[in-house]
Amino acid sequence: MNFSVAVLQSGALNPQGPVAASQRLILFNATAIMLAVIVPVIILTVVVAWWFRAGNQRAKRQPDWTYSGPVEVFVWSVPLLVILFLGGIAWIGSHELDPRRPLASAQAPLDIQVVSLDWKWLFIQPQAGVASVNHLVVPVGRPLRFHLTSTTVMNSFLVPQLGSQIYTMAGMTTELNLQADRPGVYPGLSAQFSGDGFSDMRFEVEAVSPQDFEAWLAAASEGAVLDADALRELERPGTTGRARYRVALPDLFATLVRREGHGAMPGMAGMADASICRSPVPPPIPSTHASSR
Template identity: 55%
Template sequence: MGAAENNILLIATVIMLAIIVPTMIATVIFAWWYRESNPKARYRPDWAFSGRIELVVWSIPLLTIIFLGGIAWIGAHDLDPAVPIRSDKKPIQVQVVSLDWKWLFIYPEQRVAAVNQLVVPVDTPIQFHLTSSSVWNSFFVPGLGSMIYTMRGMVTRLNLLADREGDHLGLSTHFSGDGFSDMNFTMKSVSPAGFDAWVASARGVGSSLDKAAYGALAQQSIADRPRTFGDIDPELFQGIVDQTVPPGPGPTEKADGAPPNVRPKGGS
């Protein structure tokens, strides 16, 4: 998806340069030709209109805009985040919840979950269902493309595919409070065998993620270390979307009336 978006941007840039470069060159040529010292340049103070010139001046930009619009129209439909990626491999389902200030990734078919760590098999379509536990947020893996928003009480959909193994930076691109700058995660694209091994290790050492555990997890925190859950409540994600699972309480005032102790890392 990222490669396709990059290709569209490059094509659009080249098309626009096809107008910009000749225009810049023509500007220099006109300024040089109609200089005061050039006796060959004709001064025509009564000239006002040329249909041929108007046709050229307006037709080239018009054709360019139509061309660019066609590319953007086709690309917008081909790269629709909700459209599944064609593949002979079964997609992996991942449910994403943006919390304050961390990411929760739930694998409903594997019955595991992880905080601030997303592991996917390479060359396998990933179908994301995304929501927010509280405020509006955004989900973005720049190396794969297609940023999309998360909103409480709603589900957005995103389809991505990693075509090579490696680590990709994931982050939030929508300011959401004190811990926004640390609301990052690592997306690891691994071999199918490596993915199965990660799922097995998560089941072996992770605790269970039920509604009570989610309530504790939803507390505001900053720069959480990645961790996994070995079992999940299958109804948890839908409960978050339906808002039958309450959001985290957020910061509360101290007993002496002082402001909540939620500050950027390194602050007092």
């Protein structure tokens, strides 16, 4: 029982941001539309079986009956309406919840660069020049603009309570816009099998007040240095715990994207050069967190 409650509290049915809330609404609407067909069919099946039972002398049987225009219209109109409603919901939702679509807000978005490694997540906050592993701290109520890539195989980034799973691929960048509306710690995970350490490739997104976020940035900027040696250690296959760094490598994210694009596996280079599913490498952002205040 406690396990079930914990799953509900940390899952997609307990959204903590506008994207996840919209996705839950689509799920509920689609379920209601399908139940509007399923429940009457179940009820009518029981009613027809009861009415035409062998002992009911009042049931009118027509063994030679073959066609009824009104019945045909009803039988075909109901699934047609279901398809129209579900298709409309999917069409509208797919455009409103486009991962690259910015979220409406009076605040400027916070840029976050995400790199999937074997088997850990590296989060870079270029405006402040800091990075963290398996732990992302963000301010409450501010849009988060993610740029994501991978240094190895394709992976999948997902925070169920914030919404929108999206893939990370070597030599490419994908974009995602999310927001946390309430303070809390929201579990994230890799939603794609990527090797031996896949099951432990988890992280946490911690949403805090703007003041606490600034304090965390200041503390991270005084931590260990993410230089070439530290990066090589992070890229070694294996799981690890939390860590935070002061980034000492200029244009780290763009460098990783270009490096993996040139050194990708056979067949990946052509994909990296294709325009489909590829976003331009984001330009470097000045190493200061003044704009995040």
